[in-house]
Amino acid sequence: MNPAWSVIFLTTLLGAGQGLFLALYAIDVGAANGLLALPGPTFYVGGATLALALLVTGLFSSFFHLGRPERAWRSAAKWRTSWLAREVIVLPAFMGAVFAYGAAHQLQAGDRICLWVGAAGTVLCIALFVCTAMIYACLKFLQEWHTTLTPLNYFLLGSASGFTLASVLAALVAPHAVNQLAIAALVLGALAYLGRLAALRRNARLRPMSSLATAIGVKHPHIEQKAQGFMGGSFNTREFFHGRTRETVRAVRWALLVLVFPVPAVMLGVSGENAFLLGAAFALQYVGLLAERWYFFAEANHPQNLYYQAIS
Amino acid sequence: MPTMPVTETKTTTCYMCACRCGIRVHLEDGKVRYIDGNPDHPLNQGVICAKGASGIMKQNSPARLTRPLRRRAGSERGAGEFEPISWDEAFRMLETRLAGIRATDPKKFALFTGRDQMQALTGMFARQFGTPNYAAHGGFCSVNMAAGMIYTIGGSFWEFGGPDLERAKLFVMLGTAEDHHSNPLKIAISKFKRRGGRFISVNPVRTGYSAIADEWVPVRPGTDGALLLAIIHEIIALGLYDREFLARYSNAGHLVIVDPDSERHGLIVTDEDSDPINRDYPQNQMWWDRLSGLAVLSHTEGADPALFGEFRLRNGMRVKPSFQLLAERVERCTAEWASEITGIPAATIRRLAHEMGITARDERIELPIAWTDCWGGEHESVTGRPVAFHAMRGLAAHSNGFHTTRALGILMSLLGTIDRPGGFRHKAPFPRAIPPTAKPPKGPQDVKPNTPLASLVLGWPGSPEDLFVDEAGRPVRIDKGFSWEYPLSVHGLMHNVITNAWRGDPYPIDTLMIFMANMAWNSTMNTLEVRKMLNDRNADGEHKIPFIVVCDAFQSEMTAFADLILPDTTYLERHDAMSLLDRPISEFDGPVDSVRVPVVAPSGECKPFQEVLIELAGRLKFPAFTKPDGGRKFRDYPDFIVNYETEPGSGMGFLAGWRGKDGDKSMLGAPNPKQWEMYAANNCVFHYKLPSSYQYMRNWNRGYMEWAQRARMRRYGEPILIHLYSEVLQRFRLAAQGKWPGRQPPEALRARVEKYFDPLPFWYPPLEVEATDALAYPLAAITQRPMAMYHSWDSQNAWLRQIHTHNYLFVNPATARARGVEDGGWMWVESQWGRVRCMARYSQAVEPGTVWTWNAIGKAPGAWNLAADANEARKGFLLNHLISDALPGGTSNSDPVTGQAGWYDVRVQIRPAAADEAQASWPEFTAVAPLPGTRGAP
Amino acid sequence: MTQLALVIDLNVCVGCHACVTSCKEWNTAGTAGPLTDQNPYEKDPTGTFFNRVQTFEVGVYPDTQTVHFPKSCLHCEDPPCVPVCPTGASYKRAEDGIVLVDADKCIGCKYCAWACPYGVRELDQQEKVMTKCTLCVDRIYDASLPERDRKPACVLACPTNARLFGDIHDPASAVSSAIRDNGGYALMPEWGTHPANHYLPRRKTEFRIHPDELKRVDNPLKVDGKLPKPAPGEPALDDVTTW
């Protein structure tokens, strides 16, 4: 596929926002259970605000993906069948939950309410992860995406980045929680990394189900396209293939392999409560996630490309 | 569902190409909204093609010329700097100039026309003007196919006849990519295949039609002659020929004088005591009756000619039947011999012959149609042999194409497939006499100031006396047509006009008028040099070709070189007649002519070229256009078409339908003032269906012949025997050998004429191949027609240009790899004449000794009002830069018999372009800005 | 249930592109339009088409097949492009199985195109909505057209009649029997989309020569006394025996 920045930002920003929310709630639950000291409301309110900001920015970015953004309101209609429609419903619901959660903390609504609102938010958060990821994972002929690793990784990668971000926030307003958050971020990062490696490994071994032979229905080992019917490009040549060199794609892959986990992990390890270093760790990890998402799209080999290989 | 907002539908005739399908133009408030095929039209039966369905985008093209333009004083030709002028001014310029030429030396006006279909009118204009320097595109197009066949069977493929796929069982197509009969041929091939017919394509390349052939026979370019001769060899050796047919309907049994010392060597024996009936087409030729063992008049009742043997006449003359000579000729043309030349395995060649022969013999067709032959023989049925052929420029566009085409005509005749069901069928006005009766002027004395030519401009020489040469045997035409260099150049040699005029050889001219031809680009060989010639000047600063007029509808490459541009209408904006006097759209079952009527108003100041001609003819007071009182005879073109008669009261005019005062006559009849309206009301087409007994065997069908004479489609009613052996050619050979009592070629040309005027077909390597170092230039380079583009004129079409935005050179991977050329990589293609940089595309569908590209996709920057960096100009290329119009020694790169341009003879080498070279096609040209009046022009 | 579809006969398609431009022409002027073009007279011209004809080469020289391959929306019976559409702009008509895009509802999210394995949907660059073959739904039911014109534009245009149109659920229809009789197949069957459009494969007519057909009773060489005989000079029994 040809990675679209709008979608890359949408999914990574949502992921970070969702992860951040999960981190907030984890601290909340942990504190409620006496596992750690209760941070002040600024942590939650600030966190919820930040998470909301990420979600809004992601949503905003998604509009650039639409040809007719003014009609975006129509996009919830087919929630029964479309993961995209479901995402369109769950996303605002989750944003509402995050808002409510922040508001509950701001208004000091009390532990129970905060926790219940948070629990609802968590359900929506996970639902959102599933919806977002299933948009891709449900397309069975996009074999690279059609795997449970896709929702798993969306969840893990988003969570890892959110926890990293939460540790930055903690360094600023709730330093005593930094350690736990950083450790959690490391653990989630490690899991996400494993998950992503597993996906890479799986995809490297995929054998495409479709071939030129099934695409045109002629059985022969030697089939070559000579003309695709037009020569100046079309939607089909622009949308489904990145058009980059193999070297570029490989470089992006290295960037993701290095930036998604190893580098942030080291920085998380050494930064202590230094908000600046933690911030840098998050920034680098986020860049890694942009690379990851770019690669996620780029590596998906759409069977339609069988029909768009050569001009003459 | 809402419906298309169409307010009106009109029918007319397409001219996105020369096929001329019937179309329906659907209009919304006078604007074209949608064009589709007319289901009630006999030619295309409702279908349309990619071009036809894109007609709207041609109508809306930004390259449309809308105003008469004059080259800006002081600007160079080719730079494209013009200023608009009025039509009045344009006509004044033309009138003054042309009147001057006509009054002094009419030859100095040359009118050449390209992809048009109004040769009856343009030819008439030239004749009335009195200039012999007129021809249409046929000479660079496919004259070999026309002449080779017409001199053999009295008809040809193309607009003259075609394969009867309705009844054929085996269809063999040689060297055809798209052809003029585009839609009907597609309709027919598909029905043929669906019926289970077997389709074999002989072609170095497998595209288009060949793609759906049951068998593809890759052949080396220029070698089909050898293949056909080997098949003929096999057919004769195994006795797979149709003896009955040949004996009666060809000159197979006619006795040829075999006496090398005689003045009459090689001529057919006539019985001097018998009435020849028609001196031009003598009927007193003789057979050797194998039953009585005597020489008898041919077609003597009860006689049967010997086809083989050698006989002595009573006067001691040694004679052989022409079939014997043919058999001797192909004796050594074995499959093995042909295999070496063609690259086709000998076993395949034999099998092809066997398939043809067996299918022809065993699948005989018999239709219950009674008919009478020209000798009075009554036949209860029409029989046929279901083997059909089709061939086009793959055979024609080689300098050995005339003989190759003759070989094909002979093979078709041996199989017994001429104008019979399942084989080849003629289309009216064919068949014609061999050779047809029209003759060109005979010498300089026939060209006189202020006087129309006594004869037609173009014609069909039957002997050296019909050549158009002076006392010394030198050419009189600017293109050297009908000279000893190209005696049977029945369509002229348009590809030599610019070079000859530039050289002043045979003489300089004054005004060159080009209509509908892009001669600064794709219809010219040696394109780079020709573009220079067009702008070249004498020492006195005057252009070598002093005045160039171009009539075009679009800003082509050619318009930039004009001194005066006349903006034509498009096909949707004008009247046109596809006349029986010209190139009609006849069907097998009878004559068909058609018209175009305007469906929208002309854009800007566009004026149909027809109107320009009628106007000029009136102003110049051509006799046929002037009343006895000196007044103008025809108001305009529609008026001319309706009222013109070939002779006063002949009842014969441009259109055959709805003649007579009330439109109740056809073929002949008084002018009908409502004729256009009646055509318009009848799908713009007139179809005359012959009774079925006149539909077959027309060369020898008495009923048909009499009908054709009555309809004045033919002068004579004599049967048209197939010329297996061409006495016409032998006459020229005798002249070359000094044995002809009349005209003889100049010394320098004797050997050439003697060699190529062989009365029997033979194969020789194309002239250019003989003049090329095969080690340095080992590959044949050819082009072919893309179905979705017409020559150079569709790059202005926003839809079609997306399909062919630029072109590649297709190379067999084995050939390419051996030379380091990569798929998609930039490469050089070099011939001994020039070079081109382009991109390579590997293809398994091309014979390894051949490279090819789509014709005329590459464009000069700025032409057609495309952006200067358009793909056509930067990545596209024109193969013509590699092709020369002259061979070493200066003769034209043309067939030595017909003057047909040898487009497909060039030999090239290929190599990769260096990594540091520009990734753009070469040669490069400076961009021409949009001309005034075109969209986007300042 | 009716399922309208095209059946494309690769055995006769010559790759002429008539179906491509006639489709463009009808649809750009009709209710599905406009189908816009970008850079129409500039570098890299591009535009929206519902139907494209591609070319493939199968095999290695000299056993090469050139296959012209027209492709438009296949109107899948189980179309993956429909359920994914969040707005319902993409839908499959119950009455005739045509898969359509409602241009007024479409938000241009391209998701349906991602969900189509065949690469037949095109987002119009200017209109910013998804487009695709409509099976000329605005033609085939148009009662103002004469009966014979109520067929898709591409079908009417095709000079080789390689495009058949009809109801593949009606076993008696011409398209159904074409599929049955000529080995009609679907593209990429592996994805279970059950395309309604089918393709008919190349069918080869061969010729067998029986040796006796070459030794003919009607051989005209007999008449001319020329039937192949050994030359008198060649060895014969006469040279070696006397009796």
Ligand SMILES: Nc1nc2c(c(=O)[nH]1)N[C@H]1C(S)=C(S)[C@@H](COP(=O)(O)OP(=O)(O)OC[C@H]3O[C@@H](n4cnc5c(=O)[nH]c(N)nc54)[C@H](O)[C@@H]3O)O[C@H]1N2
């Ligand atoms: N290399 C190579 N060269 C070839 C060939 C080949 O096979 N290979 N083929 C040759 C053959 S067979 C031919 S016929 C020639 C064709 O070559 P040309 O006769 O040059 O054909 P076009 O390029 O189509 O140019 C015709 C001109 O007609 C103009 N035109 C179009 N419509 C109208 C109209 O309605 N009115 C007027 N007045 N003008 C109009 C176009 O704008 C264009 O300038 O090319 C020859 N050149």
Ligand SMILES: Nc1nc2c(c(=O)[nH]1)N[C@H]1C(S)=C(S)[C@@H](COP(=O)(O)OP(=O)(O)OC[C@H]3O[C@@H](n4cnc5c(=O)[nH]c(N)nc54)[C@H](O)[C@@H]3O)O[C@H]1N2
């Ligand atoms: N769409 C479209 N239709 C057209 C035209 C167009 O430009 N576009 N042009 C029209 C004109 S003016 C003409 S003259 C006709 C020409 O119609 P065609 O004769 O069909 O056209 P060409 O493209 O010249 O095709 C020649 C074929 O001969 C093959 N060939 C070349 N050399 C040899 C050879 O030595 N032997 C054999 N067996 N094959 C050979 C080439 O590969 C090619 O397939 O088409 C007309 N129709």
Ligand code: SF4
């Ligand atoms: S074949 Fe030629 S005349 Fe017929 S529709 Fe196509 S462009 Fe028009």
Ligand code: SF4
């Ligand atoms: S119109 Fe017919 S023959 Fe031409 S490309 Fe389309 S399907 Fe094939």
Ligand code: SF4
């Ligand atoms: S071909 Fe593609 S667009 Fe058409 S119905 Fe099937 S999945 Fe949908």
Ligand code: SF4
């Ligand atoms: S692009 Fe339009 S039709 Fe396609 S999924 Fe999005 S809204 Fe639906």
Ligand code: SF4
């Ligand atoms: S059915 Fe109509 S919309 Fe579909 S490809 Fe054919 S012409 Fe185009």
Ligand SMILES: [Mo]
């Ligand atoms: Mo031509």
